[in-house]
Amino acid sequence: MASRIVALIIAGLVFGPLALVALRAEGWGVDWPALRFTVTQAALSALLSAALAIPVARALARRRFRGRGALIALLGAPFLLPVIVAVLGLLAIFGRAGLLNRTLGTELSIYGLHGVVLAHVFFNMPLAVRLILQGWQGIPAERFRLAQSLGFSARDISRHLERPMLREVLPGALTVIFVICLASFAVALTLGGGPAATTVELAIYQALRFEFDLGRAASLSALQFAICAAAVLLASRVALPSGLGAGLDRQVAFGPAGWRRIADAAVMLAASLFVTLPLLMVAQRGLPGLASLPMAVWSAAGRSLAVALASTALTVAAALALALARRRWAELAATLPLAASSLVLGTGLFLAIHPFAAPERLALPVTMLVNATLALPFAYRILAPATARIEADYGRLADSLAMRGAARLRWLVLPRLAQPLGFAAGVSAALSMGDLGVIALFAGQGGATLPLMVQQLMGAYRMEQAGAAALLLVVLSFGLFWTFDAWGRRAAT
């Protein structure tokens, strides 16, 4: 019953704004430059991320060394990193006055298509590594032993074992990254812009925020929805991998010696530098200013925390209700938000609120609601397999003891689900904490969240304060994730 209501609310939250957008759209003309750029950058980002990820995944799959687990965990970090923080870190390295230009004495610019793609690769290459690594570990160890007993060379192994696996895994990984990058807003906002580098999401923001052209914003939102829906349909035809959780420790001993050993080490070193260096730069640049942050930044942090905690509660409750329903329609409802984007939902809600109240007065509740909706697919994917396992292992025993409803939830489901619940809550909280999407549409004077505050400080070229605020943001995001995750682990023992 509860899960049906949740499913209906989610359908309403996704389709309601869409209906408003469709009603208000002024003409169905397509903004071709924005569409072209959106698809181009997403395709390039997906291809580059996957191409760079393959050697890293292979090195991780065939080598065993101290710190390997930590490196794999590190590759999960960009997924939770606030986009604006990563952008600041990348600017510190690749920007006009960044590390690279100063070392080489060049004046390369990071703004434009290549900057957008670079940021997307920073986020998605690690994700691709984790997805492809699962493919490698899905090859049975016996197969490798057989290959060794037949005297296969590294090239033979690649031809008979690895390439067939990649042909199966890559379409899914490429699709996931392509879909993620289609709805890119914060990266395009900070590193793109101008007629040559504007995504549809960014165009929606500009139409609403600068031109206050509601009709054009609605048309663009309809276009963005069409793109996302097409991408989700495409994704449903490809076998999608799930990069969250999963044991990554099975033994496959097939690391060839010689130069390949050095190459693997170099690849892994480069990948870890690529992921950690921007973060270290943020820490180094932000630390001095942390003590003298203005009050406005602290109150923005407070607003962000409140939004993150409230949206986490909503997301986890909804994901749990849907996961417990264990029905096809529940899974469908949990997947629905993937077809919506932050700015499309935001535009729809803006249209709904605008006639009745000043949108900036509802900025925080709307942000909370949109964040909760958009995090739902991830939380659901974490909880659903775990609830299915609980039913398989203990469902009959609980049935035979007449444990139903609240008793079953309290004495069976919640205790056994504590660990995935903590993980799901941590992911939702970090995603919401770092989100820079719908809040940019709604926030008025003095109502910014922390990510928006960082972006505004950057825009005002107050880089030291921006750096310090970014450091605070990343500490809070990872702190939230760590707190929830550790709570889940502790409760599970």
Added chain:
Amino acid sequence: MLQLDLTVIWDDFRLTADWTASAGERIAIIGPSGAGKSTLLMAIAGFVPVQGHVRWNGTELPADPGKRAVTTLFQDQNLFPHLTVAQNLALGLSPDLRRSDGVDEALERVGLSGLGTRKPAQLSGGQQGRAALARALLRARPILLLDEPFAALGPALKQEMLDLVDQVAGDALVLMVTHDPADARRIAGRTVMLADGVAHPPMPTAALLDSPPPALRAYLGA
């Protein structure tokens, strides 16, 4: 009295049973693996849909397994690992753990005095079986179903557990699946032979095992 008049159909699997058993009886169910011993038990417990009737003293058993006049000991997973032994027992009194009267006495009767605060993982296999039996004691249902819960125990320990079952069950009807004729001889007065899709009416155990019909002889290898 348990009155069975049922057919289970699953794709091309078919199982029928048409017989009765009285309160206080100990009945073994024996037969080749895959013949449907567990299926018969799960049908009585309410986990497998049946055509026909499963009645206790003339009344049809309710559809909800938790409301049936039945306690089931499964092959494994009889205890929740996250709850203490005492909490696992108290689930036999009320599913929301609001009552705990009699838990200590039940623990004492199965020889687990003082172990109520432990988690199941801190018990040996035999002790886990005892805890599950203690909960059956608290549930006090007229039918006790054993789906080989002691199969993983050594022979001596298993005999000990069967004796405990006999003692704990009291007036309840016990139906136990087994693949070991020694188990049947140990406590079961009558035995059901299950072969070729039919659960035959219970026969006196000694007579059945001493001169088994052909289907059972093939299984026993005697």
